[in-house]
Amino acid sequence: MKPAMETAAEENTEQSGERKGCFECCIKCLGGVPYASLVATILCFSGVALFCGCGHVALAGTVAILEQHFSTNTSDHALLSEVIQLMQYVIYGIASFFFLYGIILLAEGFYTTSAVKELHGEFKTTACGRCISGMFVFLTYVLGVAWLGVFGFSAVPVFMFYNIWSTCEVIKSPQTNGTAGVEQICVDIRQYGIIPWNAFPGRICGSALENICNTNEFYMSYHLFIVACAGAGATVIALLIYMMATTYNYAVLKFKSREDCCTKF
Numbered sequence: 001m002k003p004a005m006e007t008a009a010e011e012n013t014e015q016s017g018e019r020k021g022c023f024e025c026c027i028k029c030l031g032g033v034p035y036a037s038l039v040a041t042i043l044c045f046s047g048v049a050l051f052c053g054c055g056h057v058a059l060a061g062t063v064a065i066l067e068q069h070f071s072t073n074t075s076d077h078a079l080l081s082e083v084i085q086l087m088q089y090v091i092y093g094i095a096s097f098f099f100l101y102g103i104i105l106l107a108e109g110f111y112t113t114s115a116v117k118e119l120h121g122e123f124k125t126t127a128c129g130r131c132i133s134g135m136f137v138f139l140t141y142v143l144g145v146a147w148l149g150v151f152g153f154s155a156v157p158v159f160m161f162y163n164i165w166s167t168c169e170v171i172k173s174p175q176t177n178g179t180a181g182v183e184q185i186c187v188d189i190r191q192y193g194i195i196p197w198n199a200f201p202g203r204i205c206g207s208a209l210e211n212i213c214n215t216n217e218f219y220m221s222y223h224l225f226i227v228a229c230a231g232a233g234a235t236v237i238a239l240l241i242y243m244m245a246t247t248y249n250y251a252v253l254k255f256k257s258r259e260d261c262c263t264k265f
Contacts, residue, residue: 037109050231061221168213
């Protein structure tokens, strides 16, 4: 009976050791996760997806509104149509680039965090690794500044559609509704510079303007531009997080490369 009890105790001890080892292994693996880069990647993917998807559809809706109401002559907005088509192709490129760049930065965050947490044993930092990390820092800063411009640019159509919507709300208000002054309330899209001054009609007033605001194209384009602007803002925040993460990773690798430092890559 005694040997059997000792065998059971030994088995329990081994099982407890295995559970403890598994728990420690999980904690060690979780310690190597670059949470800042992970959050930034999720935010970047979401922001770019919203900006590209909603922006693409909103641009198509804007062209339809211009062709049907503000510029009936195709030659007047031919240049604008080409620019919008080019922007739609650029959107495809932006989505593809940031999908790859986000994965690369996340992978770089995993490797660098593993170096800091000493999960890779005796592998040392190299000059090439530090150079690549520094390149990511520079590129992320450049992209962050560029996306600030994209965020500001994406607010322009929101401002334009908001002005049209607010003018329609004035027309619908009880103070002006049903009065002769309604037809004097107009929106001239030519003042925004997106179509030339000789475009016809270019200016819509009164009930005709109210009918435009009631169309599905206007409603969808307005709200999609808002979502696209919010997506651009989310991407800017993601790039700011990337900036901090890549700068910290580069600084740590630079510090760990010193000869008097024992932490390995």
